[in-house]
Amino acid sequence: MSFLSTHVRSHINQLVETEQNPFFIYDLDQLSNHLKPLTEQNVVKLWYAVKANPLSKVIQTLDKCGFNFDVASSGELNQVLKQGIAAERVLNTGPAKSKQQIAHFLAAGVRTFVAESLNQVTWLNQAAQDNEVKLDILLRVQLRWPDGEKNPLGGNSLTPFGLGCEQWQTLTIADYQQLNFVGLHIFQWGNMLSTEKLAQLWSQMVPPLQQLSQSLGFKLDVLDLGGGLGIPYQANETRLNWPVLVDALATIKQAAGVKELWMELGRYAVGECGHYINPVVEQKDNFGHHQLITRGGIHHILRPAVTNQAFPAQLLRQSSAPTHSFLVHGPLCTALDSLGEHQLPNDVTETDHLIFSQVGAYGFTESMPYFLCHELAAEYVIENNVVSCIRQSESADYYLR
Numbered sequence: 221m222s223f224l225s226t227h228v229r230s231h232i233n234q235l236v237e238t239e240q241n242p243f244f245i246y247d248l249d250q251l252s253n254h255l256k257p258l259t260e261q262n263v264v265k266l267w268y269a270v271k272a273n274p275l276s277k278v279i280q281t282l283d284k285c286g287f288n289f290d291v292a293s294s295g296e297l298n299q300v301l302k303q304g305i306a307a308e309r310v311l312n313t314g315p316a317k318s319k320q321q322i323a324h325f326l327a328a329g330v331r332t333f334v335a336e337s338l339n340q341v342t343w344l345n346q347a348a349q350d351n352e353v354k355l356d357i358l359l360r361v362q363l364r365w366p367d368g369e370k371n372p373l374g375g376n377s378l379t380p381f382g383l384g385c386e387q388w389q390t391l392t393i394a395d396y397q398q399l400n401f402v403g404l405h406i407f408q409w410g411n412m413l414s415t416e417k418l419a420q421l422w423s424q425m426v427p428p429l430q431q432l433s434q435s436l437g438f439k440l441d442v443l444d445l446g447g448g449l450g451i452p453y454q455a456n457e458t459r460l461n462w463p464v465l466v467d468a469l470a471t472i473k474q475a476a477g478v479k480e481l482w483m484e485l486g487r488y489a490v491g492e493c494g495h496y497i498n499p500v501v502e503q504k505d506n507f508g509h510h511q512l513i514t515r516g517g518i519h520h521i522l523r524p525a526v527t528n529q530a531f532p533a534q535l536l537r538q539s540s541a542p543t544h545s546f547l548v549h550g551p552l553c554t555a556l557d558s559l560g561e562h563q564l565p566n567d568v569t570e571t572d573h574l575i576f577s578q579v580g581a582y583g584f585t586e587s588m589p590y591f592l593c594h595e596l597a598a599e600y601v602i603e604n605n606v607v608s609c610i611r612q613s614e615s616a617d618y619y620l621r
């Protein structure tokens with residue numbers, strides 16, 4: 221599998237003639253082509269999980285392709301509204317909803333919320349009363365399965381996301397006159413590449429969720445399955461097949477007997493549109509290993525340090541030199557700053573650049589840009605085959621006080 225098209229490579233080749241610093245580039249043309257078929261079905265209503273990539277141009281592209289927006293903070297909400305998106309198309313999910321944040325969301329016109337605790341239900345009802353509005357509420361449920369499994373979202377382990385069925389059972393929905401309880405939300409697994417595994421997990425959720433809505437006394441109109449659709453990070457992995465997934469979702473929808481099925485996609489929506497260009501500082505040999513030191517590191521792409529999974533990398537220059545295995549290290553003075561082990565041509569030098577792909581999601585804003593006072597990465601987009609700079613690179617003077 222190739223993670224980079226020849227025309228994106230040629231845009232990058234031109235850019236590095238002037239851009240000295242590490243930078244991101246997002247191919248919005250590829251993004252549109254990828255997104256359009258996702259919304260061309262009537263099985264599942266799609267929201268974009270803004271935390272994956274809140275760049276204005278990315279949000280605008282999702283908007284054009286018919287997505288709604290799932291936000292988890294006032295900052296994300298403001299950014300979505302600033303792109304001209306109506307508050308009715310915004311959903312608020314997230315384990316920390318302070319009274320202040322709830323007030324801000326209501327004032328901005330948001331009316332759909334995923335509640336993750338008993339306090340959130342009380343506070344949402346109170347705020348709705350204060351504003352004389354009604355809200356649509358989904359309760360976020362955490363389930364456990366016998367053959368437990370872990371991953372970054374928690375899987376079977378205890379997380380702050382939602383409550384177990386037992387805790388939700390204590391809710392008396394008649395006490396909350398301003399709230400329409402329309403559905404349940406469940407999302408516990410991330411970056412899944414197997415449709416069968418996803419279908420199996422989803423179908424196991426249906427009976428306990430139906431039981432919960434029944435015992436709480438509301439009709440399960442909406443089932444929200446969250447995100448969790450994966451993208452390949454290695455050449456030997458295969459992409460999910462969207463039509464096959466939609467078939468699996470249709471089966472779940474029918475089994476659950478719901479009017480609407482929702483998902484909030486992050487990684488699967490935008491992950492593949494982004495690349496990160498990283499200038500090489502030097503190559504050195506150490507204890508029998510080849511090491512590459514680069515200008516960019518986990519201050520711009522943190523994910524490898526958090527998940528132990530590298531983004532796929534290649535050399536920008538086309539080289540016919542034999543390849544060998546390099547350990548790639550960023551510039552931070554911590555051993556955590558490792559960008560993985562990569563097969564690269566052995567003639568790589570300080571004049572070269574590495575391209576890391578699949579960084580469109582959980583890249584720029586998931587990172588730790590201030591540590592060690594290196595430059596902030598620039599962000600470019602390709603739109604209608606034209607490159608433009610959305611954010612310039614900034615030196616540390618920009619934020620140091």
Ligand SMILES: *Cc1c(COP(=O)(O)O)cnc(C)c1O
Pocket residue numbers: 269271272290313314407410411446447448449484485486487488581
């Ligand atoms: C992060 C998040 C998502 C998106 O997850 P992906 O696995 O990136 O698709 C969806 N829903 C909620 C509530 C989230 O927090």
